[in-house]
Amino acid sequence: MIDPSAHVKVRGLNDDEIRAENRRCGLTLSPDEWRGLADRIGRDPTLPEAFLMDVSLSEHCSYKSSRPLLKKHLPPLASHVVLGPGEDAGIVSLGDWAGEEHVLVLAHESHNHPSQVLPVEGAATGIGGIVRDVYCMGSDVLGVLDPLRFGDPNGPHGAHVSAIARGVVQGIAEYGNALGVPNLGGDVYFDEGFDDNCLVNVVAFGVMRRSRIIRSRVPDAARKEPFALVLVGKPTDSTGLGGASFASQILDEEEAAQNRGSVQVHDPFLKRVLVEATKEIWKRIEAEDIPIGCKDLGAGGLGGASSELVLAGGFGAEIDLDKVPMGEPGLLPHQVLCGETQERFVWAVPERWVDEFCAVFNRDYELSKVYPNARAAVIGRVIEERVYRCKWNGEVVVELSHAILEDSPIAERQIAERTDPAPVRDPEAPGNSAAAWQAWAEELLARPNRASRAPIYRGYDQEVQGHAYLRPGEADAGVLRPLSGESLGLAISVDGNPDYGRLDPYWGGALSVFEAARNVVATGAVPIAITDCLNFGNPEIPVALGDMASALEGMRDACVAIGSPDHSDEPLPIVSGNVSLYNQSSRGRAIAPSPIVACFGTLRDYSKALTQRLRAPGSELWMLGARARHWGRPGVEKGGRVPSLPLAEQTAQLRAAMAAIERGLVLSAHDISDGGLLSALFEMAVREDGPEGHGVEIDLATSTARSISTDPTYTGQSPAEAAPLAPHELLLSETPGFVFESPPGSSDAWTELAAEFEVQLVSLGKVTADPNLIVKMGGAEIARLDLAGLHRSWSLGLAPIFLAETAGSPASTGPEGGAR
Numbered sequence: 001m002i003d004p005s006a007h008v009k010v011r012g013l014n015d016d017e018i019r020a021e022n023r024r025c026g027l028t029l030s031p032d033e034w035r036g037l038a039d040r041i042g043r044d045p046t047l048p049e050a051f052l053m054d055v056s057l058s059e060h061c062s063y064k065s066s067r068p069l070l071k072k073h074l075p076p077l078a079s080h081v082v083l084g085p086g087e088d089a090g091i092v093s094l095g096d097w098a099g100e101e102h103v104l105v106l107a108h109e110s111h112n113h114p115s116q117v118l119p120v121e122g123a124a125t126g127i128g129g130i131v132r133d134v135y136c137m138g139s140d141v142l143g144v145l146d147p148l149r150f151g152d153p154n155g156p157h158g159a160h161v162s163a164i165a166r167g168v169v170q171g172i173a174e175y176g177n178a179l180g181v182p183n184l185g186g187d188v189y190f191d192e193g194f195d196d197n198c199l200v201n202v203v204a205f206g207v208m209r210r211s212r213i214i215r216s217r218v219p220d221a222a223r224k225e226p227f228a229l230v231l232v233g234k235p236t237d238s239t240g241l242g243g244a245s246f247a248s249q250i251l252d253e254e255e256a257a258q259n260r261g262s263v264q265v266h267d268p269f270l271k272r273v274l275v276e277a278t279k280e281i282w283k284r285i286e287a288e289d290i291p292i293g294c295k296d297l298g299a300g301g302l303g304g305a306s307s308e309l310v311l312a313g314g315f316g317a318e319i320d321l322d323k324v325p326m327g328e329p330g331l332l333p334h335q336v337l338c339g340e341t342q343e344r345f346v347w348a349v350p351e352r353w354v355d356e357f358c359a360v361f362n363r364d365y366e367l368s369k370v371y372p373n374a375r376a377a378v379i380g381r382v383i384e385e386r387v388y389r390c391k392w393n394g395e396v397v398v399e400l401s402h403a404i405l406e407d408s409p410i411a412e413r414q415i416a417e418r419t420d421p422a423p424v425r426d427p428e429a430p431g432n433s434a435a436a437w438q439a440w441a442e443e444l445l446a447r448p449n450r451a452s453r454a455p456i457y458r459g460y461d462q463e464v465q466g467h468a469y470l471r472p473g474e475a476d477a478g479v480l481r482p483l484s485g486e487s488l489g490l491a492i493s494v495d496g497n498p499d500y501g502r503l504d505p506y507w508g509g510a511l512s513v514f515e516a517a518r519n520v521v522a523t524g525a526v527p528i529a530i531t532d533c534l535n536f537g538n539p540e541i542p543v544a545l546g547d548m549a550s551a552l553e554g555m556r557d558a559c560v561a562i563g564s565p566d567h568s569d570e571p572l573p574i575v576s577g578n579v580s581l582y583n584q585s586s587r588g589r590a591i592a593p594s595p596i597v598a599c600f601g602t603l604r605d606y607s608k609a610l611t612q613r614l615r616a617p618g619s620e621l622w623m624l625g626a627r628a629r630h631w632g633r634p635g636v637e638k639g640g641r642v643p644s645l646p647l648a649e650q651t652a653q654l655r656a657a658m659a660a661i662e663r664g665l666v667l668s669a670h671d672i673s674d675g676g677l678l679s680a681l682f683e684m685a686v687r688e689d690g691p692e693g694h695g696v697e698i699d700l701a702t703s704t705a706r707s708i709s710t711d712p713t714y715t716g717q718s719p720a721e722a723a724p725l726a727p728h729e730l731l732l733s734e735t736p737g738f739v740f741e742s743p744p745g746s747s748d749a750w751t752e753l754a755a756e757f758e759v760q761l762v763s764l765g766k767v768t769a770d771p772n773l774i775v776k777m778g779g780a781e782i783a784r785l786d787l788a789g790l791h792r793s794w795s796l797g798l799a800p801i802f803l804a805e806t807a808g809s810p811a812s813t814g815p816e817g818g819a820r
Contacts, residue, residue: 007044010034026241027054033409040404048321048390048397051241051334052307055300057408059581064411065539066548066579073552075571078564080528083575088133088216088296090575092529094207094602097486101210104490107133108203108531108598110580115200119167123200124175124266128342130202131181132296135275136345138214138282139206142467142482146172146186146202147494147596148456149535151195153448153801161190162801164198169802171266172200173459178268179275182468183460184478185492190448193498193592196585201533201578203494203598207482212286214294218313218348218382221291226351227382229306229317232361233274233297233344235327235373239265240301240340270371271343277365278345281357293348303337303398305346306380307388307405313348316387316402319380325373333392343374348382415549416542422503424641427631429728437783440728441678441773442793450675451797454688469606473688476519476671477601479609489606491525494598497674499632501593503642505547509554509595511643514650514736516599517562517572518671521654522738523609524661525601526565532577532597537590539581547593548581555595561647562654565602610661612670614684614694614741617769619667621696622750623677623762624653624660625737627703627730631676643734649759650736656757657738665742665749672737677703677730680739681773682790691787697774698765700730727777741767 009021018031027050029037037053038044045053055061063070077084082091082103089107096102111126123146131141148168151161176183181204218227285292293313295305302324310317321336331339349357361367361376368375383389388405390398430440444450457472469489470479477493495515501508517527532555537544555574564570584590603609630643660666670680681696704725725733742750747763754761768774773785 007046008050010038010044025050027051029054029057033057036409040407041400046397048334048337049400051338052300052303052398052400055304055338056405059539061299061304062408063579064408065413065545065581066534067410069549069552070579073549073556074574075556075559077575078570078573079567080564081573081575082210082213084573085576087137089137090529090531091137091213092573092575093210094488097483097488102207102483103210103213104529104600105134105137105139105206105208106203106529106531106576106600107205108201108533108576109133109578110533110535111200111202112197112535112580112583115168116164116196116198119164120171120174121265123168123171124268125342126200126202127172127175128266128268128271129296129298130204131179132298132345134204134206135278136214136216136294136296138212139208140279141181141204141206142465142480143182143184143478143492144176144202144204145492145494145598146183146200147496148186148188148201149194149199149498149591149594150188150190151198152192153190155192155195157195161195165801168198168200169456169459175266175268177461179272180464182462182464183457184462184468184480185472185494186457187494188453188456189498191498191592193502193589196587196589197583197591199535199583199591199594201535201596203531205492205600207490212282214292216293216295216309216312218293218310218315219291220313221350222313222315222348222382223384227348228351228354228378229319229380229382230347230349230354230357230376231302231324231344231379232347232376233367233374234267234270234341234371235325236302236331236336236339236341237327238331238335238339240342241335241338265342267343267371270367270374273365273367273370274343277361277367280360280364284356284360290350290353295346297340297344297346299340301338301340302346309346309348310382310388311402311405314386316383316385317380317389318383319390321390321392321397323377323379325375325377327373333390333397337390337398354378411539413539413545414542415546417546417550418543427728427732429726434784438785438789441785441790444675444678445682445790446793446797448797448801450679450794452688452795453798454795455798455802470523470609470611474613475609475611476522476669477525479523479525479603479606481606487605487607489525489603489609491520491523491601491603491609492598493519494596495519496594496596497632498592498594499640500642501547501551501595503632503640504644505550505593506554507642507644508593509551510558510647511736512595512597513555513558513562513572513599515671515673516597517654518673518736518738520599520601521657522612522669522671523603525603525609526658527562527572527599527601528565529573529575530559530597530599532574532595533580534577535580535583535591535594535596537581537584544590551593551595555597557647561651610666610669612684613668613687613692614696614767615667617694617767618744619767620742620744620746621698621764621766622740622742623672623703623737623764624656624740624759625672625735626760626762627677627725627733628735629725629729629733630735631732632674632734643736645736652757652759653737656753656759659757660740660753663749663753665746665753666740667743668741670739672739673734676732676734677739678732682787682794684739684741685773685787686791690791691771693769693771695768695770695772695774695787696765697768697776699776699779700727701778703730703762703764727775727782731775739764
């Protein structure tokens with residue numbers, strides 16, 4: 001029997017009394033949600049049940065605000081998708097390599113709120129959580145990516161913003177480097193909208209044989225033989241309790257100290273040994289054909305993971321909470337059940353194999369010598385009765401039916417479109433002198449959103465495991481060789497410009513997909529799948545939820561337009577993702593709508609991957625996509641004009657680019673996006689450590705868009721806006737496109753290609769041996785920009801943020817807010 005004294009009082013209370021009970025117990029659901037739960041189970045919940053359901057029904061876990069939008073707008077899956085959303089990671093087929101089908105395993109998550117209150121720990125545990133999602137599918141992790149968003153380092157909260165940024169980067173480096181997982185890509189934006197809510201999105205991926213996939217569910221074999229539930233890893237402690245609920249609330253600065261207790265503590269050294277032991281398990285289950293299921297412990301801890309593991313397989317569970325290994329005395333049942341201690345997995349293992357399974361972790365790899373009381377322990381069993389039952393010292397403290405656990409009510413939310421138009425501003429022109437042009441370009445390239453990212457990625461290990469072929473800063477996307485002895489190449493990129501989301505959420509969503517795809521295509525790869533993280537404000541505000549709906553619509557339309565490899569009638573699939581809402585502070589400031597997309601593409605031969613670096617003086621420069629009146633920052637400080645190029649035109653660009661590369665017309669390539677042509681050409685002409693002896697000479701006279709589209713989705717140009725652009729506007733236009741370096745004498749081939757794909761093509765200029773960026777208009781030189789001077793400003797742009805002292809920053813505080 002359930003002890004009634006352990007119940008959380010719900011029934012018969014008014015709203016204020018239920019809120020008081022929430023505060024007393026540390027719970028977060030609304031009074032109506034608690035009443036609905038009590039009605040469904042026919043009694044008041046016990047404290048452990050209340051914590052479990054508080055997590056399960058949180059926005060973070062239940063998607064109660066976003067589920068209807070995801071169902072309405074997400075595109076259908078393509079035929080090469082093996083597992084889509086619903087598992088810990090998505091999986092797509094890579095085809096046959098080394099005589100067997102291989103698959104790509106993809107996971108994408110966020111750790112935003114924790115990183116705002118404890119940057120080092122929040123970011124590190126974000127990496128720790130995302131790699132577990134890939135490991136539990138049976139795949140090693142080949143790499144991670146880290147799209148980051150921080151506040152304005154030059155604004156009124158600049159010191160705090162910079163300290164958070166440093167802490168986040170430190171946490172990512174500490175965890176990934178120690179674990180031995182390379183960081184192979186990412187992006188970063190700075191914007192005052194993130195002053196109170198940084199975004200730390202994380203992506204992890206792996207490649208494995210399809211035959212080795214492990215599902216996040218109890219296997220059907222459990223109907224024929226008994227299965228045990230085995231908890232493996234770090235002993236449970238009191239850290240991270242309520243983490244999922246914390247991620248589902250508005251951030252309140254006054255509760256920062258309290259919220260730090262919701263942030264988990266990372267241990268990459270234990271994880272490394274745990275992973276090696278897990279790889280041994282993979283070998284044995286394959287050799288002995290052992291049916292098994294695995295799930296990582298993230299949101300909701302043991303309760304969340306174990307209930308999902310059995311529910312997904314159609315089973316129930318009976319768990320003895322007092323058998324869970326503990327890292328501190330005095331833990332209560334709800335803490336053991338829902339604490340989010342890191343570095344743990346729960347496995348469904350045939351009872352006949354439990355002793356051998358546990359011996360791998362406890363005897364062969366001696367987890368307890370890496371961390372006290374870390375081990376594999378049998379904590380329960382799988383049952384056919386569809387009920388989730390937990391005991392504490394023999395007494396039942398949780399008993400919830402599948403119907404209760406699976407019943408996740410949709411939150412009734414209102415959706416509204418924006419009525420306030422985004423500001424429209426055009427970039428200011430430089431003066432006429434050579435010095436004025438040089439100063440103008442140097443200032444633009446030194447801004448945080450255009451400066452070199454080397455101060456961030458320089459601290460990340462990219463060489464560990466030996467798979468990297470093209471690294472951050474060398475190409476538009478990272479490229480790796482995932483299979484030893486095979487020619488397969490994998491290209492990866494993440495993108496999502498908050499300027500565009502603020503200007504128009506639809507185009508913010510669409511352009512995040514296209515920009516990520518362009519980066520992958522620029523290396524010579526073919527996009528095969530994307531993942532996403534949808535970062536938005538408070539869903540209880542109709543316009544915020546409307547922004548998300550618009551962004552999802554844009555993403556869907558982009559995926560449909562791009563299509564799937566070998567099946568153009570199928571959309572580019574979204575195989576994994578995450579929704580992060582309530583990115584709003586108690587002061588009422590919300591982030592810019594921020595859909596962030598990771599795109600993955602394949603090359604048949606990684607050695608043919610293209611960099612963005614110019615190859616040889618005398619080469620021709622061609623531009624795909626003429627310039628129009630489109631720019632965000634750094635073209636202007638605030639406002640702008642979203643690059644609303646019709647989706648059909650952007651798709652034609654992608655296909656033309658892939659064809660040009662396949663036909664051998666391209667020596668190097670760079671997409672045109674943030675910072676326009678100025679940034680693209682500059683980045684092609686320099687390396688991280690300085691100019692490499694190449695320069696560029698271009699003529700802008702033919703680079704203006706020659707027509708106004710009649711496509712109904714094209715909102716970018718009125719006749720007045722289609723007037724000729726000034727030289728500085730042509731350089732800053734962010735109209736989507738590519739710059740290609742091509743061998744001399746390629747004109748006829750390019751002209752044929754442009755006609756074949758019906759794309760706008762511009763003969764832009766040539767590569768020179770003069771280390772300058774020379775800009776002409778109709779043959780007349782208007783600017784000669786010294787690349788060494790530009791590089792100096794660009795390379796130092798982020799130095800005040802990431803090379804500053806960190807003493808006294810939020811990054812230097814531990815879980816209790818004290819010195820580390």
